[in-house]
Amino acid sequence: MAGRAGAIVASLWLLVRPVAAHVRYVSDEGGGPTGLDFIVDVLSDPLNAVLLGGGAVATLGVALAYLQFRPARADLAVLRETLSGYRDLIPWMLRLSLGLPLVGAGFAGYFFSPEVTWSVRVFQVAIGFFLLFGLATRAVAAVGLLAYLAALPFAPDLLLAFEYVPGFIAILLLGGGRPSADHMLNQVAGTPGTIYGRFDPVHRLANWFNGVVEPYERYAPTVVRAGLGVAFAYLGIVEKLLAPGTGLAVVEKYDLTAVVPVDAGLWVLGAGLTELALGVALFVGVFTRGGAAVAFLMFTLTLFGLPDDPVLAHVTLYGMVSMLFITGSGPFAVDNWLREPSGDVEASDRAGVTGDD
Numbered sequence: 001m002a003g004r005a006g007a008i009v010a011s012l013w014l015l016v017r018p019v020a021a022h023v024r025y026v027s028d029e030g031g032g033p034t035g036l037d038f039i040v041d042v043l044s045d046p047l048n049a050v051l052l053g054g055g056a057v058a059t060l061g062v063a064l065a066y067l068q069f070r071p072a073r074a075d076l077a078v079l080r081e082t083l084s085g086y087r088d089l090i091p092w093m094l095r096l097s098l099g100l101p102l103v104g105a106g107f108a109g110y111f112f113s114p115e116v117t118w119s120v121r122v123f124q125v126a127i128g129f130f131l132l133f134g135l136a137t138r139a140v141a142a143v144g145l146l147a148y149l150a151a152l153p154f155a156p157d158l159l160l161a162f163e164y165v166p167g168f169i170a171i172l173l174l175g176g177g178r179p180s181a182d183h184m185l186n187q188v189a190g191t192p193g194t195i196y197g198r199f200d201p202v203h204r205l206a207n208w209f210n211g212v213v214e215p216y217e218r219y220a221p222t223v224v225r226a227g228l229g230v231a232f233a234y235l236g237i238v239e240k241l242l243a244p245g246t247g248l249a250v251v252e253k254y255d256l257t258a259v260v261p262v263d264a265g266l267w268v269l270g271a272g273l274t275e276l277a278l279g280v281a282l283f284v285g286v287f288t289r290g291g292a293a294v295a296f297l298m299f300t301l302t303l304f305g306l307p308d309d310p311v312l313a314h315v316t317l318y319g320m321v322s323m324l325f326i327t328g329s330g331p332f333a334v335d336n337w338l339r340e341p342s343g344d345v346e347a348s349d350r351a352g353v354t355g356d357d
Helices: 002-014 035-043 046-069 073-084 087-108 121-133 137-154 156-161 164-174 181-189 195-199 202-241 244-253 264-284 288-305 312-327 343-350
Strands: none
Touching: 035 046, 035 202, 035 264, 046 264, 073 312, 087 121, 087 137, 087 164, 087 312, 121 137, 137 156, 137 164, 137 202, 156 202, 164 202, 164 312, 181 195, 181 202, 202 244, 202 264, 202 312, 244 264, 264 288, 288 312
C-alpha cells in the first residue's frame, strides 16, 4: 500500500512540477492575465477544474489513508534509525550546499541569484571557499547573511534565492562540524602541550560561543523547514499565480504540453498551487520527509526538463531538502502530533531529529 500511495502522490506532482522552477531564470517574458483573473480563466474550462480538483482530492485522500493505516511501520522505523546516524554530516552538507554555489556565483558574475547581476566576485568566492573549508564557519555565515539582508532592499529579486537565509542561520546554529578546518584547529589548540594552542586564543572564544549556541542547535531543522516553506510559497504565489506570463512562456518554450497534454494555463496554475501547498506543508511541518524527498526528485526532473535552468542556483535547495530528509521536521511541527507515540520518538525529539512517518 505504501508503494501505491507513493506512486499516486508522485504522479500528481509530476503532472505539474517540471515547470515549477525559478521560471525567471529561463524566460523573461510576461504579460497575459494575472492573479485572480488568471485562476478564473483557467478554471472556467470544466476539464481543467476537474483535473485540478481531482488531483487535490486524491492527494488529500492518500494522506488521510496513510494516517489511518500507517503501512510499512517497520521499514520506516529502520529508515529513521539509519538516517539518524547521518546527523553528524549535516553541517558539512550545509557548508557544501552554500559554499559551492557562492563560488560559482562569484565567477559567473551574479550576487546570490542569477537575476541580480552584481559582480562581487572576490567577496562571494571568499565566503564560498571559507564555508567549503569550514574555517571560521559561524563568523563567515554571519557575514554572508548580513550581506544578503543588507542588499535585499536594493535588489528585491534576491527573494528568488531566499533559501540562503535559513541556510546561513542553520550554519550559525550548527557550526562547521567535521570534517572542517575549525574542528581540526580546535583539536590541536585544545590539546595541552601543543605549540599552536599557546598562541591561538580564538579557540577559547569559539568554545565559549559553542556553549552559548548549543542549546539552540536542535532548532536548525525548524529554521530550514520554515525558511524553505517561505521560499516555495513565495515562488508559487509571486512567480506563478500573480505573474503567470513567464510560466506560460516556459511551457511554450519547452513544449511541455506535448509531455503532458493539458492546457498551458493548467500547467502554470498547477505548478503555482503545488509550490504553495509544498511551502505551507513545510512551514507547518507536515509529512516533512516525504515532501523533502519529492522536492529532491522534482528538482532533478526540472534540471533535465529545463536545460537552460542554472544548476548552481539549485544546489543550495538540494542540500537543504537533503538535510530535512535526514532530520525530519524538527521541533514545532505538525508531524510531532501525527506521529505514533513511542520511546524512540521521544528520544529523537530531544535530539532535534523529529519528522513524519
